Amino acid sequence: DQQVKQNSPSLSVQEGRISILNCDYTNSMFDYFLWYKKYPAEGPTFLISISSIKDKNEDGRFTVFLNKSAKHLSLHIVPSQPGDSAVYFCAVLVAGTALIFGKGTTLSVSS
């Protein structure tokens, strides 16, 4: 059974608009929630994280929102740029353990 679900396999957005990627999880015991970005033929790279005690974390164009009651996580990218086109993985973890990843969402930003 999947502990982390990214229900949208793909998302297409125009340059300059907002991209919203969503993630749902099942276990309320997770300590941290992270987003990784992956380009073809490269390993995933860390993008942004949020701890379970917060509901928002912002880093430049990227903002992550955590809704613990709904067990829902979202990543907002504003404004979207063509270089943001990649696969985005939602990941969760209990401190000291390995990451549990969703299946990923492929974001395409057109100019």
Add this chain to the structure above:
Amino acid sequence: EAGVAQSPRYKIIEKRQSVAFWCNPISGHATLYWYQQILGQGPKLLIQFQNNGVVDDSQLPKDRFSAERLKGVDSTLKIQPAKLEDSAVYLCASSSVESSYNEQFFGPGTRLTVL
């Protein structure tokens, strides 16, 4: 700071053959992970090392997969014998114990094709 190194980058083998992958983590990182990423899926943990000890290998198919981390630095993942369903990208990652949320740095991966 050098990143996580992996080799080879690509490998094609016949089923029932053996294969080995190598990983060199970021210098000073005590924790090393091997993940398997099947096409269309997210990475899935195979094994986690802390220095040269195994922390979690619950999802490692031990009848055919083995891994070691000699001297707590480099690591090798072996598959013997390989099956068609082992076709995947094998990712190595490392993290520092000082990281509050286990920020993991990934290597480029080894793409394995089993024919």
